[in-house]
Amino acid sequence: MARGVAGPEIERLIQLLARLPGLGPRSARRAALALMQKREGLLVPLAEAMRIAAERVVVCSTCGNVDTSDPCAVCADPSRDPSIIVVVEDVSDLWALERAGALHARYHVLGGVLSALDGIGPDQLTIAGLLARAQDPAVREVIVALGATVDGQTTAHYLTEALASLPVSVTRLAHGVPVGGELDYLDEGTLSAALKRRTAV
Amino acid sequence: MARGVAGPEIERLIQLLARLPGLGPRSARRAALALMQKREGLLVPLAEAMRIAAERVVVCSTCGNVDTSDPCAVCADPSRDPSIIVVVEDVSDLWALERAGALHARYHVLGGVLSALDGIGPDQLTIAGLLARAQDPAVREVIVALGATVDGQTTAHYLTEALASLPVSVTRLAHGVPVGGELDYLDEGTLSAALKRRTAV
Structure with missing residues (x-):
């Protein structure tokens, strides 16, 4: 001005x-x-x-969510399934999954993904905290809900390795056609994944 | 959420x-x-x-600009040409003209334009204040810088009539091709105006 x-x-x-x-x-x-x-x-x-x-506003010392209490409302909610931890890159992903409302579990915000280019290694993320939480005998499954990018998939692979020695199953989000999405606009990778994992009607 | x-x-x-x-x-x-x-x-x-x-933040009681002083920095600036008042619809238009920096004059914010559809008559705008300011013998020109819409042009016409008895010249912004604009994307009205008012190179 x-x-x-x-x-x-x-x-x-x-x-x-x-x-x-x-x-x-x-x-x-x-x-x-x-x-x-x-x-x-x-x-x-x-x-x-x-x-x-x-x-x-404080950052939850357990999961990394932002809220007005620590532990946050999600971690403090006794009605949530304590056997599942959903690993997300950022708080916005946590909020997006909560809006979807498909799961009533707990989260773990990594604070980013591994990236050789940006110099982000395991120590810059909250991976140590995740491994500590996953040792709780109540935890049976870790859902790695990271983006389908190269760095996201590298991080998912790293987490799978790191969690391999624990008695938890590691899962990831399904690939496929977005609900409401037109095939015409989708990339080949998504279409291949959707075809390969086709289900009976 | x-x-x-x-x-x-x-x-x-x-x-x-x-x-x-x-x-x-x-x-x-x-x-x-x-x-x-x-x-x-x-x-x-x-x-x-x-x-x-x-x-x-206060609204300038002279021109209607918003600022942290009344009169605002524009009205209080002694280096500005006191003979010209630029009439604009809204404060955002005042700021836009100031960013252009083409003129170092004073402004008058109408607070809208006349609109039969929205029930906006002369009393809802700061037209009385403009007429009072235009009676100052120092004022020689009123530039009506309103949008080239039907309501904007109706308002410009109304102001021209209202100012007719005063010894001020009333002018309006030129129509033409926007600088950097492609002819292809312009409407016929703009192109006709630009042709009619063509200038020697």
Whole structure:
């Protein structure tokens, strides 16, 4: 923004908003303007919600989820199946699986995947914590729910090896056609996997 | 989000973020997660920037710009040409013109355009304030910088009539091909206007 249009307080607000994922410099300006024009309805409550989040949000020391309590609501929920740990790359994946609502188990957030290119080795991830949790006799299955990328699959392989000595079965998500997906838009790898694992109607 | 994944404080943060222009429910969740994972670097400073904005931001009683002072930095700037008032629909248009940096004049934010459909008449806009400002003998030109929509043009026409009795010239923005624009993508109206107002090379 040109100097002199708005005070430094507004420019700082725009700069910080532009660092949110999904907002660029132009949409951050629009967002700042919307905030200032809806002072009571949006700016004040959002500032307050952020202050509260900054005060209370903690990372769960068990699974790595973010929540307002430690252990998090997922780890503290006694109704969840204690025999299954679902390993995910990031908290957003945990939330996505929870929205799907297909499983009522516990999670383990790795905090990334192994990557020789980015210099991410086992020590940068929470693999040691996962191995410690998997030694609990109650745990019978570890579902490796990582992305179907090269790094994701390398990490899945590493975890399978690391867990091999424990009496847990290691499983991974099925490959196939996304529900609602059109065949036309799918890559060959997905189509091959879907054909190979075809099921009786 | 499914119940039990995150506390009500986090859900509230997501709901408020989703009300920002440019963020939907899904990107608001991603933004909330990014905020919580960058607590010191982003969440705390953004909460503080919003608190400061909520405390200090005011609408300029002269031109309708939003700033941290009244009169705003634009109206208070003595180096600006006092003989020109640029009439815009919204504060975002004022900022856009300032970014272009083509003019060092003053502005007047109408707060909308006349619209029979939406029931917006002259009293809902800051037209009375504009007429009062235009009576200042220093003002020589009013540039009506409204959008080239039906309502924008109706409003421009209304303003021209209202200002007719005053010794000011009323002008509007030129129509033509946007700089960097491809002819192929332009509508017939723009192309006709650009042809009619062609200039010697």
